Amino acid sequence: MNSHIRRSMPLFPIGIVMQLTDLSARQIRYYEEHGLVSPARTEGNRRLFSFNDVDRLLEIKDLIEQGVNLAGIKQIFAARQQQHTETTPSVAPKVMKQDLSEEELRKLLRAELMEAGRFNRASLRQGDIARFFH
Amino acid sequence: MNSHIRRSMPLFPIGIVMQLTDLSARQIRYYEEHGLVSPARTEGNRRLFSFNDVDRLLEIKDLIEQGVNLAGIKQIFAARQQQHTETTPSVAPKVMKQDLSEEELRKLLRAELMEAGRFNRASLRQGDIARFFH
DNA sequence: AAAAATATGTGATGAAATATAACATATCAT
DNA sequence: ATGATATGTTATATTTCATCACATATTTTT
Numbered sequence A, B: 001m002n003s004h005i006r007r008s009m010p011l012f013p014i015g016i017v018m019q020l021t022d023l024s025a026r027q028i029r030y031y032e033e034h035g036l037v038s039p040a041r042t043e044g045n046r047r048l049f050s051f052n053d054v055d056r057l058l059e060i061k062d063l064i065e066q067g068v069n070l071a072g073i074k075q076i077f078a079a080r081q082q083q084h085t086e087t088t089p090s091v092a093p094k095v096m097k098q099d100l101s102e103e104e105l106r107k108l109l110r111a112e113l114m115e116a117g118r119f120n121r122a123s124l125r126q127g128d129i130a131r132f133f134h
Numbered sequence C: 001a002a003a004a005a006t007a008t009g010t011g012a013t014g015a016a017a018t019a020t021a022a023c024a025t026a027t028c029a030t
Numbered sequence D: 001a002t003g004a005t006a007t008g009t010t011a012t013a014t015t016t017c018a019t020c021a022c023a024t025a026t027t028t029t030t
Helices: A003-007 A014-021 A025-033 A051-065 A070-087 A102-122 B003-007 B014-021 B025-033 B051-065 B070-087 B102-122
Strands: none
Touching (some): A003 A051, A014 A025, A014 A051, A025 A051, A051 A070, B003 B051, B014 B025, B014 B051, B025 B051, B051 B070
């Protein structure tokens, strides 16, 4: 299961994320400043958000609308994270992936897409990037 | 099935598409100039590509690598389009959607996401934008 | 109540990403 | 050899985004 690669691939500039989440740039940056999201950066220092990042922002927005303040949200995320590490059968504490450069991530995805695409593409049917973000 | 909405939502700036497809900006713009892709535009006239657009570009790249020239690709796409309309049981030739503004598209998606997210988000599990791009 | 902290808006300034256009060039077909 | 195709390269303008500083409304704390 490498869906987590697809989901953590930096894809969206802040402008799109604003529209997707209905949050202001100020808010998004502020949340980042407080460690609630950690978007990647381009070489030129522009933020690039992944699906996971956008997800996270939607959760933050939700919680804020329910009156939770940033400190609270931080705790909630921390708790979830902890529960995760507890629950997770840490079988192979080897070299957890995760430390792939954005470049590598994209190459990986592209490889996947190309490969998978051959079927449809060869037979001239419509291609399918989107399908792979299940 | 409104996956086509998700797939046709303008999301990516050209820089990301370049990395996703390994095409140069020049190439991408040239293909657009010849009607092989039609990315949306921001208010400020910047191109915004959808999953479908990226898919299309990957197909174009594939065909070009196989020696097909742009005229050929155009024909191939046209043929596919025609076959589609032939095959398609055009039951309801009513007001085919498709003519939604980008704004509306995003609002729709956001609505979907928010709604669907409530389940997981409420129980504090990880959200799920990516899942909706199946 | 006054002061401090939180969360966000707004504006200035600079840099990065992208747009268009023009010209160069390599490859291919005629 | 000539012309068309496809792409690279460079110049210039515009848009989008980054950071920072200051303003402000709301809570929280003292």
